[in-house]
Amino acid sequence: MIPIVERFPRPSVMGVVNVTPDSFSDGGAHLDPDVAAGAARRMVEEGAAIVDVGGESTRPGSAGVSAEEELRRVVPVLDRLGGEIPVSIDTSKAVVARAALERGAILVNDVTALRGDPELAGVVAEAGAYLCLMHMRGEPRTMQEEPRYQDVASEVASFLEQRLAFAVGEGIPEERICLDPGIGFGKTVAHNLELVRRLDVLLALGRPVLVGFSRKSSLQKLTGSDDLLAASVAAAVAAFERGATILRVHDVRPTVDALTVAGAIA
Numbered sequence: 001m002i003p004i005v006e007r008f009p010r011p012s013v014m015g016v017v018n019v020t021p022d023s024f025s026d027g028g029a030h031l032d033p034d035v036a037a038g039a040a041r042r043m044v045e046e047g048a049a050i051v052d053v054g055g056e057s058t059r060p061g062s063a064g065v066s067a068e069e070e071l072r073r074v075v076p077v078l079d080r081l082g083g084e085i086p087v088s089i090d091t092s093k094a095v096v097a098r099a100a101l102e103r104g105a106i107l108v109n110d111v112t113a114l115r116g117d118p119e120l121a122g123v124v125a126e127a128g129a130y131l132c133l134m135h136m137r138g139e140p141r142t143m144q145e146e147p148r149y150q151d152v153a154s155e156v157a158s159f160l161e162q163r164l165a166f167a168v169g170e171g172i173p174e175e176r177i178c179l180d181p182g183i184g185f186g187k188t189v190a191h192n193l194e195l196v197r198r199l200d201v202l203l204a205l206g207r208p209v210l211v212g213f214s215r216k217s218s219l220q221k222l223t224g225s226d227d228l229l230a231a232s233v234a235a236a237v238a239a240f241e242r243g244a245t246i247l248r249v250h251d252v253r254p255t256v257d258a259l260t261v262a263g264a265i266a
């Protein structure tokens, strides 16, 4: 596997396909595996560098699903894709990651940053996969209950620095890892904005940064709008301009167009 910075040059778009009934913004839209696989292929045609397939919602308040249910949701989608497009698996479970990697996934996107399942690091290391380590305060069920930080940017960075060291200690080469501030995972609107404004604090760790601001409730709170397309594109461009490499988004084509222009200007 070539280093993640070469495989995903800045900016790269990660399209989101949630195979869940209850996801934050696209819940229920991709429950049918044919529809989900079609959406994933279309995202790549629209310019996504990778598509993030997930079978468990992590929206605030959600309780989680069993490994069996997660496998039941994602495996038929991965089988239909047949390893023909670059796929990331959004999971914290080793069995789900293993099933996805066997079906051609190249990146494991773990919102628990290897704290959820003690077997996951070994699965990633053995497969030689890429890994995204994300910051989350608490767990989805409770994470939005009065989030407080002294200094959100440095606390998130120091957490990710520790998780990066852990991953490397487990045999996952640093050059395969990217880091994510975890927009919306135990953060207020002000925290989310500050994390993007001060992305340099995360970049100082020397790893590429992934940002997922697309359709998150902070954008709804800021704009008062229910249509979060323009807000999501603006957030992606702002994150890119502050140094983000991978933008995780639901609306691929408009984000790719906006980043093409922002990149050309930069």
Ligand code: HH2
Pocket: 016, 018, 020, 022, 023, 024, 025, 026, 054, 056, 057, 058, 059, 090, 109, 110, 111, 132, 134, 180, 182, 183, 210, 211, 212, 213, 215, 248
């Ligand atoms: N956000 C969500 C899920 N996975 N992974 C990373 N690395 N970064 C993120 O910001 C991130 C993520 C939540 O958004 P969404 O997929 O739209 O909703 P849900 O978790 O309800 O499926």
